[in-house]
Amino acid sequence: MAEAEESDEFEAAVELRSVLVAAELHGQRLDRALSELLPEFSRSYLQQLIESGRVDVNALTVRKSSLRVKAADVVRIELRPTPQSQAFMPQTMDLQIAFEDPHILVINKPAGLVVHPAPGNWSGTLLNGLLAYDKSIALVPRAGIVHRLDKDTSGLMVVARSRPVMDQLVRAIAEREVSRLYLAVGQRSWQGLARQTVEAAIGRDPRNRLRMAAVDLDKQSGKTAKTDFAVLANSQAGCLVRCTLHTGRTHQIRVHMASLGHPLVSDAVYGGAVDPSISRQALHAARLSFLHPVTGQSMVFDASPPDDFVRLLRNWGLRYNPETWAQNP
16 A cells, blocks of 8 residues: 555544455456445545555455556545545634624635635635534535635635525626626726726636637627726826626626726736736625625625835826725726
8 A cells, every 4th residue: 555645633534444345346447346345435536546445356456547447346446535535624814804794704805815716726725614604504415505705815805604505695696786896907007087897707718718808799708797897096007996896707707807808917817917916816895785684684895905005106107095995086
């Protein structure tokens, strides 16, 4: 058996199990046979264990899922966490909680924090932190996360603490009863009307599958998207813009700002030049408002821009009034 590589904290989770290959499984692939013998585990999980040297057949370590087993083979498997299997494990972290009650949490997410586990980020996500903060939230799909922010976008998110509340919030977002206002800094001085609305469907960029793009739904798959923009401050270098989401598509504000010729500062994915003041796209979810899903009370939350965003504004000669920025300019 290959030497363990996981950290000591996972050692207690290791389980050694031996199974005998039944006659009806003779000649089957090892991964398929194991999925029959250990139906509680997914085939992909078992394949990962095989490929990482956690499986012996007749006391010999194998690393090929395609190995054909024989009747009466003894398979010994070391069941231990993989990155994917750890994705929904609690991890204590310093969450910035703007509000909480028995039904919801409002989180002020820092830039750099991934919201949900995904390839390349199987741990250390907001979801992991939520599971550690509130054990009961494990009973709620996706730990109560009803909307997301990009990894490098800072600001406010609401999280449900029960399934009925989650269903209510999902419905409210779908019916556009949740208001989400963002602050963004775009490249170049704003030209034209101070208030503009962009209605442009968003889908995968056919030239780069890692990007999204404004697309023509008659020619390409995508989803309708609408964003309102209002200029709050302008300078020769760039513009401070308030963005109001009507839909919540992937990278929506980033794509729509780029379509207007004002890609976000330091958003290299969509053409924004990197500025030393800020090492991520200049986008902050500054206001979140909705009716409480249980009490019906009007809830409004504001989050001041973080230090890197404020530094960029100062360096670019952009000013805004935190008391009035959310009002109609």
